[in-house]
Amino acid sequence: MTNKNPDTTEFKRLEKALGESEKRYRSLFEESRDAIYFITREGKVVDANKAALDLFGYTKEDLPNFNVVEMYENPADRLKFQQEIEEKGAVRDYGVRMRRKDGTVLDCLLTTTVWQANDGSTLGYQGIIRDITEYKKAEKTLQESEEKLRAILTGIGDYITIQDKDLDIIWVNQPTMDLYGDIIGKKCYKVYHELEENCSNCASEKVFNEGKTVVWEGGPYRESRPKYSLVTSSPVRDIEGNVVAMVEVTKDITERKEMEQQLKNYAENLEKLVEERTLELRESEERYRGLYDSSIDGIASTKMDGNIIECNQAFSDMFGYSKEEIKKMNYLEFIPGKWRDIVARIINEQILPRGFSDVLEIEGCKKDGIIFPASARLWVINDINGNSIGMWALIRDITERKKLEGKLKSYTEKLKRLDEERAEELKRKTVQLEALNKELESFSYSVSHDLRAPLRSIDGFSKALLDDYAEILDDEGKHYLNRVRKATQRMAELIDELLALSRVTRSEMRREKIDLSEIAQEISLELQESQPKRLVDFIIEPGLVADGDSRLLRAVLENLLINAWKFTGKKHKAQIEFGVTWKGVNRVFFVQDNGAGFNMEYSNKLFGAFQRLHSPDEFPGIGVGLATVKRIINRHGGRVWAEGEVDKGATFYFTL
C-alpha cells in the first residue's frame, strides 16, 4: 500500500521498525476469515484484508477511491460509532447495517479499537467486521416462531405447563394463568391437588426416567378447575437428548366425560328397559301362547301368499292334518272350491282395507274330504312399519250349531203352525163364545123378564086372595098363602142375584189404576150409615193401589166387606180390617173380620154359587156374593181363598 499523505512518512518509518513482525501479521491478516480493516479517522480505508473485500464486494483497487461513510446504510451511524470509539477507546460488537458494493445491506457487528501512533496520537481505527445478516434472519425467524408458538399456546385453550425435574412449574400458558393465577415456581402437586408430595400415580416418572410421552385421564376433581381432564405429559430434552423438563397439556374433557356418563346412564337405563320389556313381552307372549294353544277355535297364521306359517292344536284337530303337514299347505286347501273366490274377494274388500273381516260363515274342508260349516274371522298381521306381512285366521266348526239351528228352525215352523192353528181355534172359540154370550144374554133377559112375571102373578093373586077372600080363608089358609108369597120373594131374589152373577161374567173389563183403600173406605161408610147403631171398628190400610176394573173390584170389596159386616153382626165389638200382606213376591190383599168365621172343612164350598155355610135365619143371604167375588178375581187373573175358624172370624185373601 502506498500513500502520498504527510502521514505516509511516519507510516514508512513504522513499517521499517516493525520489520519481520509485520510480515508475520500480514500473512495472518490476509488469511483471516474475519474481515479486518484499518481506516483513518476521516474514513479512508488504509487497509482491508481479502475477507473484508469479499464481504463487501470490493477489490483492493477500489479502496483509494471511497470513503467508508458510504458503506453505512445510515451515514449518521458512522459518526455515532466514531464518537463511541473516541470516548471508550474500543467498541465491541457494535451492531450496524452496512451496504455492499452491489447495494445489498448486511447486518454487521463491528469490534473496533483506536489505532494509535507510538506517540499516542490517533491514526485511525482498526477492527473486525462480522456479518451477522444470516444470524439476524435466524433470530427474526425464531422470534416470529416463538410468537406464533405463544399465540398457539394461548389460543389453544388447553392448559399447558412445563415442570422441571423437581416438579416445579417453570412455565404456564395464558389459559393456565387465567385459571390458577401465577403459579410459576410452585410444585405442581401442591397447586393442582394441594398435596405435600408427588402424586402416587404421577406420569413424571415415565416421562423423566423413560423419556416417554404419557397420555392419561384425570378426575373427577374439585370445582374451579376442569372436573375431568385428558393430560399429555411429554418430555422436554436438551440438545444432548437428556430429559430436562416435562410439558403437560391438559385438555378439559368434563363435557365429554359427563356426556359419556350420561350416555352410559342412558345405555344402562335402556338396557334395563329392554330387559324389562323383554320380560314383559315374554310373559305376554306366554299368556297369548297359552290362549292360542288352548283355544277351542282353530287359529292359523299365513303369509300374504296364503302359505300357512303355523297353527294351533284346535286347527289341526279340526281339519285332521298334523301341524307339520299344515305348515306346508296354503290356506286355500282348507276351503272348498266354491268358497275360494268369495274368500279372495273378502280379503280384498274387507281385510286389506280395514284390517279384518266380518265374521264369515263359510265351509271348511277336512283332510278326509268332509266339508263342514265354519264361522271364521280373518285379520291382517302388520310388521312394525305397518306393512301387511300375513294374516290370522280364527275358525270355528259350527256343525253342531247349524244342526241346532236347523232343528230350531223346524221347531219354530212347527210352533208357528201350532200358533196359527191355535189362533184359528181361538178365533173360532171366540166366535162361539160371542154367540154363547149373546145367547146367555138373551137367556138372562128372558129369565129376568119371564121368570119374574109368573112370580108376580103368584104373589099378586095370593095377595088378591088374602084381600078379597079373607072371610072365607081360615088362619091356616092365610098362613099358607103367606108362605107362598114368601117363597116367591125368595125366588125373585135368587133370580136377581143370578142375573148379577152372570153380568159379572159377561161385562167388559176395563183395567186401570184403582185405589182399593179409597173404595173400601167408601163402602165402610155406607155400611155404617146403613146401620148407625152398630159399633164396628174399620181398619183400612191407606194407599193400596191395584190394576183392575173399578166397577168389578168395587163389587169384590162390597161383597167381602158386606160379608164381614154381616158375619160380625152378633159381635159386641166387631172389627173389620182391609190390608195387604206378602206371600213370596205376590202382593195379597185381605179382608179380615172377627165374626162368626167358618169351619175350614167346608172352605171349598164358600165360593160356589148358592152355597151357604149358615142358614138364612142365622145370617141372611142367598150365597152368590163369594161366587161373584171368585168370578171377578178369576177374571183379573188372580186367586181368592179364605181362612177361618168358627166364632173366631174369617180372613179372605185375594191377589190380582
Added chain:
Amino acid sequence: MVKGVILLVEDNPDDVFLTKRAFKKSNILNEMIVARDGVEALDYLFGTGAYADRDMSIMPTLILLDLRLPKLDGIDVLRRIRADERTKLIPVVILTTSKEQKDLIESYSLGANSYIRKPVDFDQFVQAVHQLGLYWVLLNEPPPTIRRD
C-alpha cells in the same frame, strides 16, 4: 078426580089384571086402555087398524109401557111415540120386569119420563103404582096439547 085416559101397553093378562087392581087399590080410577102388543099400542095412538074410528081428540094422559112385547117391542113403540108430533109430549113410564142397564139407558135416551121395575111383591107393586099414579096423573101438569076432560 082428574080425568084422562091411561094407556097400558102390556101383553101379560095377569100383569094387566094386577096393574089395574093396583091402580084401583090406589084409588086412581081413570079410564085405562090396554094394548096387548106394540102394534096395537101404536094403532090406538095414531088411530089406525082396530082404532081407525076412534076419537083422535082424546090422547092418553100417561102411557105405561112394558118393554118385552110381542110384534113390536117397547123400545120401538117409544121411539115412534117420540117421533110423532101428536104423541111426542105424552109422559111415558116404562113399567117392566127388566133392570138391565141396556134397557134403562135406551129408554131414557129415547125420552122415557120414568122407569119403574115391577116388584114381585104385590104390596110393593101397589105402593109403586100408587106413587106413580099420584105423581103422573094427579100432580103432574100435562103438556097443553093433551086434553084432560
